[in-house]
Amino acid sequence: MKLTVNGKPANFEGDPDTPILWVLRDHLDVTSPKFGCGMALCGACTVHLDGAPIRSCSTPVSAAVGKKITTIEGLPAKVGKALQDAWVAEEVPQCGYCQTGQMMSAAALISKNPNPSEAEIVGAMDGNVCRCGTYHRIQKAVVRAGKAVAGAKA
Amino acid sequence: MSKQIKPVLRDQLESSARRGFMKSTSALGGALVVGFHLPASNAAAAKADAAQVANAFVKVDAKGGVTIMCHRSEMGQGVYTSMPMLVAEELGVPLSAVKVEMAPSAPVYINAMLGGQITGGSTSVRDAWTKLREAGASARTVLVAAAAETWKVPATECTAANSVVSHKSGKKLAYGALVAKASAMKMPEKVALKDPKDWTIIGKQKARIDTPAKVAGKAQYGIDVKKPGMLIAALAQAPVIGGKVVKVNDAKARAVKGVVNVVQIADGVAVLAKDFYTAKKGRDALEIEWDNGPAANLDSLEIEASLRTASVNPGAVMRKDGTGAADIDKAARKVEAEYELPFLAHATLEPVNCTAEIINGECHITGPIQFQQGAQYGVAAGIGMPPEKVFIHTTFLGGGYGRKLELDFQIQAAQIAKAVGKPVKMIWTREDDMTHDFYRPLSLHQMTAALDANGNVTTFYSKMTSPSVTARAFPPVVQNGKDPFMAEGSENLTYKIPNVQIENVIHDTGIRVGYWRSVSNALNAFAVESFVDEIATATKKDPVALRMEMLKGDARSQNVLKLATEKAGWGKAAAGRALGVAQMECYGTHSALVAEVSMVNGVPKVHKITAVIDCGIVVHPDQANAQIESGILLGFSSGMKNAITFKDGHPEQRNFDTYTMLRMSEVPAIDITFVQSSAAPGGLGEVGVPLVMPAIANAVATLTGKRVRKLPLLQNV
Numbered sequence: 001m002k003l004t005v006n007g008k009p010a011n012f013e014g015d016p017d018t019p020i021l022w023v024l025r026d027h028l029d030v031t032s033p034k035f036g037c038g039m040a041l042c043g044a045c046t047v048h049l050d051g052a053p054i055r056s057c058s059t060p061v062s063a064a065v066g067k068k069i070t071t072i073e074g075l076p077a078k079v080g081k082a083l084q085d086a087w088v089a090e091e092v093p094q095c096g097y098c099q100t101g102q103m104m105s106a107a108a109l110i111s112k113n114p115n116p117s118e119a120e121i122v123g124a125m126d127g128n129v130c131r132c133g134t135y136h137r138i139q140k141a142v143v144r145a146g147k148a149v150a151g152a153k154a
Numbered sequence: 155m156s157k158q159i160k161p162v163l164r165d166q167l168e169s170s171a172r173r174g175f176m177k178s179t180s181a182l183g184g185a186l187v188v189g190f191h192l193p194a195s196n197a198a199a200a201k202a203d204a205a206q207v208a209n210a211f212v213k214v215d216a217k218g219g220v221t222i223m224c225h226r227s228e229m230g231q232g233v234y235t236s237m238p239m240l241v242a243e244e245l246g247v248p249l250s251a252v253k254v255e256m257a258p259s260a261p262v263y264i265n266a267m268l269g270g271q272i273t274g275g276s277t278s279v280r281d282a283w284t285k286l287r288e289a290g291a292s293a294r295t296v297l298v299a300a301a302a303e304t305w306k307v308p309a310t311e312c313t314a315a316n317s318v319v320s321h322k323s324g325k326k327l328a329y330g331a332l333v334a335k336a337s338a339m340k341m342p343e344k345v346a347l348k349d350p351k352d353w354t355i356i357g358k359q360k361a362r363i364d365t366p367a368k369v370a371g372k373a374q375y376g377i378d379v380k381k382p383g384m385l386i387a388a389l390a391q392a393p394v395i396g397g398k399v400v401k402v403n404d405a406k407a408r409a410v411k412g413v414v415n416v417v418q419i420a421d422g423v424a425v426l427a428k429d430f431y432t433a434k435k436g437r438d439a440l441e442i443e444w445d446n447g448p449a450a451n452l453d454s455l456e457i458e459a460s461l462r463t464a465s466v467n468p469g470a471v472m473r474k475d476g477t478g479a480a481d482i483d484k485a486a487r488k489v490e491a492e493y494e495l496p497f498l499a500h501a502t503l504e505p506v507n508c509t510a511e512i513i514n515g516e517c518h519i520t521g522p523i524q525f526q527q528g529a530q531y532g533v534a535a536g537i538g539m540p541p542e543k544v545f546i547h548t549t550f551l552g553g554g555y556g557r558k559l560e561l562d563f564q565i566q567a568a569q570i571a572k573a574v575g576k577p578v579k580m581i582w583t584r585e586d587d588m589t590h591d592f593y594r595p596l597s598l599h600q601m602t603a604a605l606d607a608n609g610n611v612t613t614f615y616s617k618m619t620s621p622s623v624t625a626r627a628f629p630p631v632v633q634n635g636k637d638p639f640m641a642e643g644s645e646n647l648t649y650k651i652p653n654v655q656i657e658n659v660i661h662d663t664g665i666r667v668g669y670w671r672s673v674s675n676a677l678n679a680f681a682v683e684s685f686v687d688e689i690a691t692a693t694k695k696d697p698v699a700l701r702m703e704m705l706k707g708d709a710r711s712q713n714v715l716k717l718a719t720e721k722a723g724w725g726k727a728a729a730g731r732a733l734g735v736a737q738m739e740c741y742g743t744h745s746a747l748v749a750e751v752s753m754v755n756g757v758p759k760v761h762k763i764t765a766v767i768d769c770g771i772v773v774h775p776d777q778a779n780a781q782i783e784s785g786i787l788l789g790f791s792s793g794m795k796n797a798i799t800f801k802d803g804h805p806e807q808r809n810f811d812t813y814t815m816l817r818m819s820e821v822p823a824i825d826i827t828f829v830q831s832s833a834a835p836g837g838l839g840e841v842g843v844p845l846v847m848p849a850i851a852n853a854v855a856t857l858t859g860k861r862v863r864k865l866p867l868l869q870n871v
Contacts, residue, residue, distance in 0.1 A: 014412060014429065014432070015411065015412070015431070015432065015435075017431075018429065018431045018432070019431060022429050022430050022431040023429075025378075025429075025430075026386060026428065026429035026430055026431075027428075027429060029380065031371070031374075031377075031378040032370075032371025032372075033371075034375070034377070034503075034504065034552065035377060035430075035505065035581070036503050036504075036505070036584065037584045037809055037810050038583055038584055038585075038809075039584070039809055039810070039811065041809060041810040041811060041815075042503065042810055042815065044503060071371065072369075072370065072371040073370075073371060083369070084366075084369045084370060087365070087369040088361070088365050088366060088369060091361070091362055091365060091776055091777070091780070092365075092369070093230075093362070093364070093365055093368040093369060094230030094231070094232070094780060094781075094784055095228075095229055095230030095502075095503070095504075095550070095551060095552050095553045095554075096230070096364065096365075096368030096369075096373055096550065096552075097375060097502075097503045097504045097552030097553060098503050098552075099368055099369060100369075100371045103369065121818075122818050122819045125818050126817050126818050126819050127817075128818075129503065129810065129815040129816075129817065130503075131501065131502065131503045131553050131788070131815065132230045132553065132784045132788075133783060133784045133786070133787030133788060133791070133816065133821070134780070134784070135787075135816075135817075135818045135821045136783070136821065136824065137780075138818070139818070
């Protein structure tokens, strides 16, 4: 199977039912998406498929053929930097395990809507679990990153 | 408490030695020695590169580079930053210039408050407080001495800061330039520490050192480890913990394309492949006949009934003040109540996993580990290797909460690696993790207060019946039915009451139990702080006034209670809302918490949590705040919604669909304040957990007139 991961071509010859998560982690050495539940319940595995957030633990790699898989490493520079800067400025991560998934959900949100309301943030982020309870800081970081993206656009 | 905990590891290691797990007990002799000597592996490295100033916690190389060994596991609580802060403060280097390495398993890294190299018990900063500052000061002292010798001036005329030694004449030498000379000098054991007014790092806002890697997806967790030629393992374990394989037919598993091997170990059958999906697919194709063992028929109703039956047994007396409970039946009036808490899973977001590599007669274990010596000795025993040949490499932990103190997963990974002769990364699914946990014990609390004619509490009696984690994990520590960890949260009762009796009944329900963030503090605090409100209701007293009265003479406890209730607007709740309060001391820290709650269609909604914390000196203010917030939300999440129940010996909850996690939409507003103090630091990692549920239950009782005495609250309201 011909795949595109973070803008680069990649090949996978295994079982087409293999979830994207395990193709990325075990075959392509992209370990930023994390395994949390295997049932699309926690969001730790969130990546983008053609720019839309998906749960890679529950999406077969066959669904990614002809589409672009993006992880935190491959976000457009402006959005990626805005998110990382905001996450650092708000000191969001504790254990940090969920945060790349959180940031991928946030990336999808602020790419379309850089000035989201609180309800829009909650709506976009509610599928991502943080067991350390960093939710308040995530909310602030999303607002901050959105402002940076909007500012960069202007 | 620390006195009682300290022998834990020593006893455990001694019993391992007695069972022949260790070739010699020499390691034990040094096990409790705390000093700055280098562990063996570092000492060898130090010799090879003589030009460095090094002790067990810090090394300065000839280029002035500073590496600090982080000897506690980073599981979110911030030790990867707070430990280096303590060293860097005294060494006189900016935190931004420091490189951090995870320390190996070595006696020098033992936590003196716990007796092992353990991250737990909210002890990291408390244990390190003097030790790490002295380690930094010791290295700084020889650097200053080297400069003084170079300049032929008294060391007292020199100062050190920003990696430079300066003389009052204006001469300066960078640390790197002093290393060659300083490395030949003996580091002093006794050193002078900075005056707190001169601190530039402790108590200041500093960026977490691990954040950039974590937000870039580059931080390495156990599950991210990769070794050359490594296979990935999925392990089939008995559906009931303690069960054993009777018969296995692995033909269908081996037929799965990509399955490389199938091996049996003590705990089950492992299927190996190059990726986890294939390994799991192979595992799911195994046909195994299990003997589910003694717990095969357990279910929750029976377990709860057995706990109640056991509760009539006489309890071990953990604390007795005055005449204890002797005169309780002579009281003018009694208040009685029972509280119940369920089993809980740890549910760290990173499921259990571990990587093992056996190479050149050495076993290297890399993973999310909270108890390095336990892993070292446990693996040694598990694969029949001398402990000195087992090396522990600690990654970042995607959550710990006590689950990763356990040794099951390191031993399993090592046994699989041994069986296949290749490096192996074993990964558990979420279902594996939830169904093979060491669960937080369920508990039954029977409370009685005796009141005099004026409504004053004259006797306070608490009897907790629960499984004992310590009896399983460290059996020699439990003597005469006393598990010191079970009485946390009740034994340390802060209220001044003439007669107090705290009892524990240990009852093994057949379900495996483990330490869970804040251990028994959360269990007993729910009972004690709910009960204090019940006493207030019975005596028609204000819950805060009653607490203030019973805390007379305890300035720190009264202060946090006063501040928290003032900030939360005690007595001024908006229409339809109520405030509930709770307070306690645990881990050397005083805290008070107020919950603001309303009822929406019969369901409690928590609007705001206000907490005031007095932990003495706050080493890392922003992350101290983050820890309290994290603890509050873990206590809230679990206490509102979670329970593990058993049917036919196995947990009925297997994933986050039935054991639900707190989400952003459910999080209340949180306001946390720290009291300014110059007292030595108290613990913080677990302090946030215990008070949130009793405070909420107290508010709910005010709103509804109905007391919820059983958790999870949402299932029992």
